[in-house]
Amino acid sequence: MKYIFRSQRLGFRNWKSSDSIEFAKINADTEVMEHFPKPLNNDESFELLKKLQIHYKNYGYTYFATEILETGELIGFIGLAFQNYKTKFTPATDIGWRLKKEAWSKGYATEGALKCLDFGFNTLKLKRIISTCTVENIKSENVMNKIGMIKRGYFKHPELSNSPDISQCVLYEIKKPLKPDLKINKFINE
Numbered sequence: 001m002k003y004i005f006r007s008q009r010l011g012f013r014n015w016k017s018s019d020s021i022e023f024a025k026i027n028a029d030t031e032v033m034e035h036f037p038k039p040l041n042n043d044e045s046f047e048l049l050k051k052l053q054i055h056y057k058n059y060g061y062t063y064f065a066t067e068i069l070e071t072g073e074l075i076g077f078i079g080l081a082f083q084n085y086k087t088k089f090t091p092a093t094d095i096g097w098r099l100k101k102e103a104w105s106k107g108y109a110t111e112g113a114l115k116c117l118d119f120g121f122n123t124l125k126l127k128r129i130i131s132t133c134t135v136e137n138i139k140s141e142n143v144m145n146k147i148g149m150i151k152r153g154y155f156k157h158p159e160l161s162n163s164p165d166i167s168q169c170v171l172y173e174i175k176k177p178l179k180p181d182l183k184i185n186k187f188i189n190e
Helices: 017-028 042-059 108-123 138-146 180-189
Strands: 010-013 063-068 074-083 092-099 128-134 150-156 168-175
Touching: 010 074, 010 108, 017 042, 017 074, 017 092, 042 063, 042 074, 063 092, 063 108, 074 108, 092 108, 108 128, 108 138, 128 138, 138 168
Parallel strands: 092 128
Antiparallel strands: 010 063, 063 074, 074 092, 128 168, 150 168
């Protein structure tokens, strides 16, 4: 498999139409989608996949299809996406992840996010990357802390206005670090 880049255990690539069945399973899982308005049906999941492909074509990055190098198993996405919804801190590039349950608690989100930060800062030459999640999404917030992001505050997410129970979100930010590869190696060897 040809990857755009790799971390120690993961490969990152653009999406293929053949990913649609596995991606739909991930997006239909109620636990995976706990902090989103609802799980996605097959059509919604395929539409998201197409949007991620177009995003890569337009920007040179996306929430990348993420695979385990050893097995080639698609575990979800980890990557970057340009966000321009209306807030004081956008437009900005966001880092995010969505992994199937079988991939949880293995350090993949942290490992992959660190590699995506490295790609964003050193290949794409971004100066600033944000991340957001609902205030109840402690697991994602823990990843944000592990990768060196700084909590900047809370906000009502404008794209969640129809879901008031999850619209309160937290904002994290990181600016170009000096040597993100040091963090990657430190985390994996712990």
